[in-house]
Amino acid sequence: MNIAIDGPAGAGKSTIAQRVAAVRGAIYVDTGAMYRAMALFMIRKGIDPKDTEAVGEACGDADISIEYRNGEQRVLLNGEDVSDEIRTEAVSAIASTTSANPKVRQKLVLLQQALAKKTDVVMDGRDIGTVVLPDAEVKIYLTASPRARAERRYRQTLEKAAPGQEIPSVEEIMKNIEERDYQDMHREHSPLRQAEDACLVDSSDMTIGEVVDRILAICDETA
């Protein structure tokens, strides 16, 4: 069974998808990490992320692959493990732009489809239910209000911050989230939207455990 989980940034997709995958004995695939690795490649090459032609041409030289170490997904860019380096705000911002490039999408969608053919996956992203796995047995559109997502991100940042380190306010984080949502939902190619046959789960007032249980129940109903 393939399970597609789509939704905006900060809705909790990766945490939830990982737990669902563990219970169902499936492989978790974080497609956002692939788009982030591609963004890092463009940053390193000094390519303007808005230059459609240059990004489209350069993406052919980026070999992106996925490996699992101790059950954790690692993303390799031309053989180098970049899993930690892709988690910065700078990469997030550039990834939102370069992921709108049709050549980038074409390349990564093929890779994602090949992974799902080999094994049962729980795949999270923006276009999994609509484009990558239109025949997935279960499709979830996981969302939460911009404020709920910003508050979660704020708490996570605070937990990881060094003593005395300045961190952005909830309002600032919310502004970034809303900007990124707008970009992801209004791009020309594969914009973020709920697939017609996807189940909507709004996690604003739910705990992680409740969301996981809800999705597992949907899987059981489908099986």
Ligand code: DC
């Ligand atoms: O989920 P994330 O924040 O790691 O995703 C990084 C960027 O990649 C984000 O701007 C949306 C984009 N993305 C996409 O266009 N399609 C996907 N399937 C996954 C992510």
